[in-house]
Structures are given as C-alpha cells and as structure tokens.
Amino acid sequence: MSERLLIRVRALTPRTFETRLREIRIHRGLSKVVWERAHRILRDVQERGDEALLECAARFDGVVLSRDRLRVELEAVRAAYREVSREAIRALALVKRRLEWAERRWLDALKRVRVVADGVVIESVPRPIRSVGCYIPGGRAAYPSSVLMSVVPARLAGVERIAICSPPMRETGEVHPLVLVAADLCGVTEIYRVGGAAAIAALAYGTATIPPVEKIVGPGGPYVVAAKLLVAERVGIDLPAGPSELVILADETAPPEAIAADLMAQAEHGEESLCGLLTTSRRLAQETARALSARSCGAARREIIRQALARRGFLLYTEGDLDLLVRFANALAPEHVQVMTRRPRVVARALTQAGLVLIGPHSPASASDYVLGTNHVLPTGGAAAAYSGLSVLDFLKRVTYAECARRSLARFLEPVRVLAVAEGLPNHYRALEERMRSVDRRVRR
Template identity: 45%
Template structure:
C-alpha cells in the first residue's frame, strides 16, 4: 500500500531520493494559454462557454446574486455554522497580530525614511471545488485579507452540477458569515483570467490567492506580472517525523487525513523505528479499508509521492524533513517542542500528538494555505503580509541632502551615471552666499 525508502547510512543531499508528486505546471501552460486569451478578448461570453465545456453547467451570469448568498447561510446546518464561526474567530485572533505598523527612522537630522504598510486595492480569492468542498478555504483567504484592510474582496469557486450550477452552498454561507457579497461561479484557469483581465461583470484585481488544480497553478504562472499571486500550489502534503514513542494508529490516521484530498496527495512518514514503520503499515491496511474515500486514499498512499522513509536517528530525520520542506509537518517524538524548534523548512509545524494537521486545516487559528512541492524552504503560507505592500517614504531637508551630496555624486560617477550626480547639483544655487554646499564640494 505504501512504499519504503531506506536512507539509513546515506550521506549527502536527500532531496532527489525523497518521494514527490509529479506536478508539471510548465506542461499545463500551453493548455491554459488559449483559455486565458479567450477570456481576455471575449469576457463573460468566453466564461459561459468554458464553464459549460469544463463543468457541464450553463451560466446565465457569472456573479452570484446576493440573495443566493444570504439564502445559503439561512439554510446552513447550525452545527456547521457554529464550527465556521469558531474557525473565523480563531483565525482573526491569529491574523490580527500579524498586522505591521508604520514606522519612521531618523537617519540624520532633517532626513527620515518612513515605511508605510498599504493593502492592495483589490484581491481575487480562489476557492477550489473539485473532489471536496472547502468552506474552510474561504475563511483562510478572506480573514487575512480583511485584517490587512483590503477594500475590495472578490471570491470565485467552480459551479457545482449537483447543485443546479450554483456555487456550493457551504462556500456561499462562509462568504455570508464573513460579509463577502461579491462571489463568482467560475473555476479553473478561466477564473484566474477573469480576475486578471476583468469582464463586464468582474473588475480586474491586483492579487490572486488560493489553491487550485494544476490548471489554476499554470494560469497563475502565465498571468503573474499582470496580477500578483500567492503561490503555485501543488497537491497537498503531510510529513510526519516520528520515533518509537508515536502511536501507530494516530500516525496512520494523519497520513490518511491528507491522502483523502486527492490521488496525488503526498503522505510521508520519516522514522528511525522499524517497529513503528511496521505497525503503521498494519494500521494503514485496516483504516483505509474503513474510510469513506478509500479508493483515492489508496491511490495517494501507493503513489510515488508517498512513502515511509527510514533514517538512522533524529539528526538524520531532521535533515530529511528540512530537505523535504513539507507543506504540513507533524513532530511526533519525545520532546516534540524542542525538536520542532530545530525545523527550518515547513509550511506549518504541528507539535505533538494533540496537534494533528486536521486541526490546522480548520480551527487552530493558523492558515492552511501553505507552500507545497518543497517551496517551504523559501516561501511562507498565506498571511496578512501577503496582502500588504511596504512603501518607503523619503523626506530630506536641504541641509540633510547637502550633508550627503558629495557621497551621492561620487557613487554616481563611480557607476558612470553622471546624470544622477547632476540631479543633486541642480538643487543648490552656487551663487548664493552661505550655501551649505559649495561647487567645489560637490
């Protein structure tokens, strides 16, 4: 059901030896290019035709009526509503603390540099709707955007054939709880193009965030520059670093929890305990047979992207998980907090047996939109900072400029850019007595 990779005694960089999903965004680019161009030139008409082709739904309009959003909340299961409200509350607590404050540094008397944090004007938030429905992703995208102060927020999600061509009611209900009234029933690459180019129904955005399939990722890559993007999200991943203190049934359950997302989902156990590895395999056989989505779970666990990685000990285990840079990393070892503190590369770290990834998916307060495919070694998950831009404001007096003028001119001349120096010279009248800078000085 799941393969083993034995790295015991191995030296060097383990990255090429570790399991990883095949996710060729470059190959998908040529498929999404004509889709994006069609939306660019024909707008809503193209979206209607593309949605009928890919989703089997004929739209009358792309924007969801506000009455439909309100009705979805009114009919939402009270238990689900309570869970979403608590998820929103916890996410706000965490993300509100991420907001940066403006500050001013006095470099010299009369010379200051201020940094202002300004939210983007308008964002498009993509909520997937393929094998599963993700109202939790509405929370994870909208809350940080709102806490950043973004004035314009639009959400899009694929229309569901099973719901009469409407966006899934749970997604609409989550939008209603968050006060988002601009929602579109568009999915796939065409949704990203809609946000990038705008249509008669949807104004263009500055930034697009949210996970999706390979075609969504390819459209993000294609349109990056016209729009900002958070990341090119690939299939979900879980890695678990565990020793013989871990509970096999819990480890197996956590591997299955991410495998049920998609047949391409990655579930990886890194351990120095053969006893644990054997016991987890037994548990997987038993638990997969009982789980609802056993077919896709079995495909994910048996795929090349999943495996049990055997290591010599904790030190090698840490080296392996840092090289793998998982989207979600669980630490199920003795002294789990101390071990977690030594991890440098992960989208999110879950410490100990009572912090499973499922908690972070829904209600830990953290964000579940995280870097995949090893990108956690250089990128972060979605946060308030994703929606802010830092702008430097430079304010110098004549005296403060005069003090540094000679250095600026000398550096300009060293780079053979004399016009830069002339821009300094032009600000001083050499004929005025008492000028703080003489022509000989500059």
C-alpha cells in the first residue's frame, strides 16, 4: 500500500543517519530559478512601481487591475462581511483572543533595564517599530488566521502603521473575504490587492500607491521567501517562513490513524509541505503507511496531499532508539515537532531545534495553527536552528541610552588608549583626551 503513495517505510540507524538527512534536505532550499525570477520581479517593481504591480497581478494572479484598485476600498471590506458566516467571524474572534492572551504575557515579561556602575548609567528600553507590512498568502486557500498571527502581536507591540498585502482571487479580483474580515477585526484599513514577490518589493521599496515599511513579516511560498531574503539588506524581515513542515516523533503507544490524519492535515498546505514520522516502532510506521493510503484516497484536497507525501513524506523507524530519533529531529530543525510518546514531556525537553514543539496526543499541529494561542508563523527549511516563531518581540527593538560621568571617563582613558592603539584607531583615544583637556581649560578659567 505504501508504494501507491510513493512513501516508503525505512530504517534509521547511526550508519544511515546522514544519508537519510540528506535525502530529506535535498528538497529544501530555493532553486536558482526562484532566486533569479524573484530578483527580476524586485528590480522591476523598484524601477517601475505601480505599473509593474499591475502587470504582475495580470500575469501571476490572472486579475486585471487599475492603479486606483490596488488598495482595497472600505466598501469591499463591508461587502466581505456579507460573504462570511457568523460562525467564521466568531471563530476568528476566538483565535484573536487566544493569541492576545499569550502575546500579552510575552510583552509583560519585557522590562526596562537600568544599570548603574562606576559612574556610568545604561538604560535599555523596548520601543515599537513604526511601520510593518504583513504578507498574507492566497491562491488555492484563504489564510485569515495568518492575518491574526501577523497583526495581533504588531498591534500589542504598539506599531503605528500596519499594511497588509494579499493576492486577489482570480474569480473575483478581490482579496478573499475572510482575509478582509480578519483584517477588519484587527483594525487594519491599509490593505492591498498585491501578492507574491511583487508585494514584498512594494513593501520594501515603496511605489506611488504603497509607501514602504520598516519591516516585513508573514509566511509565503518560495518566491515570497526569496524576495524577503533579498530585500533584507534594506528592510527588516521576520524569518524564513516557507512551505509547512511537520515531524511526528512517536513510540508504539501512538495511534497510527491519528498520525496519518495529522500528516495529511499538514500535507494539504501544498505540494512542497514536509511531512514525516520518526518512530521507535516498525509496526507503527507500517500501519501509518497503510492508514495514509486508505485515508488519502477519498480525502478533500487529495491530489495536493498525495503529491506532498510522495515528494517530501518520510516514515523512519529505529529499533527502540529514541535518542537517535531526537538527534535526527534536532538535526532537521523543522517547523513543528509533535511528540506522541509514553513520556512526551521528557522527550520534548530534549528537542531544542524546532519552531514549535507540541507535547502529547492532544496537541496536534492543526490546533496550533488556530486556537492554542501559539503563533503559526514559524521558521522552516532548517531555520529553526537559529530563528524563533513570530511574536510581539519581533515588532519591538531595544533602544539603549548611556551616560558617563567625567570622573569615570577620566578613569577609562588608559584602557581606551591601549585598545585604540592596538586596533589602529588612535582618534578614538584622542576624542576622550580632548574632552579631558576641554574640561580642564574651562576649570582654569
């Protein structure tokens, strides 16, 4: 049955560790074609502004827009409410409340730090970024939850200007109504019918219609990820948040049907989604393969799921070596690691390289995408080794203030002289020396 899905059950041993890692990583990263096309789009938008945005909308989204329709009108937002059910609005409001609850805790933990020592006063104060652009993916699915994940922490941080870019739907030429309603619930009125790398370019460089921002956040496909990385020399970005990833770490106590359901839920994000099982039980891996085959046959978004599993799915087992699985998960540094073992909290503590670690049988990744209160904008492609998920912290910067007394500066003259000479920067010392002379001349007068 597993051959029908083109996903094999294979052993993981110390000898095959690096080979299996390379096999999974081979599809990671961005191709030369993606980098080159993203660069061309960025340059085009930088040079031609709105005209390039309109051409990109026609070429990539199949939507013909005029310049005055790049920005979403208030009437379109009002009309969106007529297309969205009350249940959906209530669900969005719940996600918003849950996220605010968690993000406020992170904000409360930030403190103004003041250090006084040897006549020097140093203060470090968190300050919000002034303007942020939030990219919200579109295309095959609507992601109103991504609006909440990006905008709620920015609002709580105190960001003054928040702009949203999202591609228009081919059928209507409008941003998806759920995205518009989610933006309205968050109080965002600056919304643009622009998607892909062109949206990133507009937010970074600015056009006649879209003023530039100081930071760009939000998930996206390969072209969006490439564009964000390319403009990072000009504006701040959050993290490389590309195709979704889920690694389930399980032992023989985990139910194969639940594992299959979780992997399929992740796979339906797109054909590039990474979905895999690491288990201490060969039998569990085989039962999961059979469950995937059976469940995917009649599933919604069946073709996307099967292509994702065939392209980037894996089922690996060890002969009871849980430590090896933990090492493998940490080496992958995926977006999500879901722990379904007999003692999940103990295992979770050893997982240090993941965007989000989900503990126990009742903490599936699909719940974290919406209602747990965690943010679903997470590092992918191994970036979890160095990046964290999006939070209120990403919309704040620390401004440091320092004040030195004259007596202290006098005491620092000699160590500054020694280091300045050693580094070939003699004017650093002379700047301090001149201050001391100036003060002495004023005192003598």
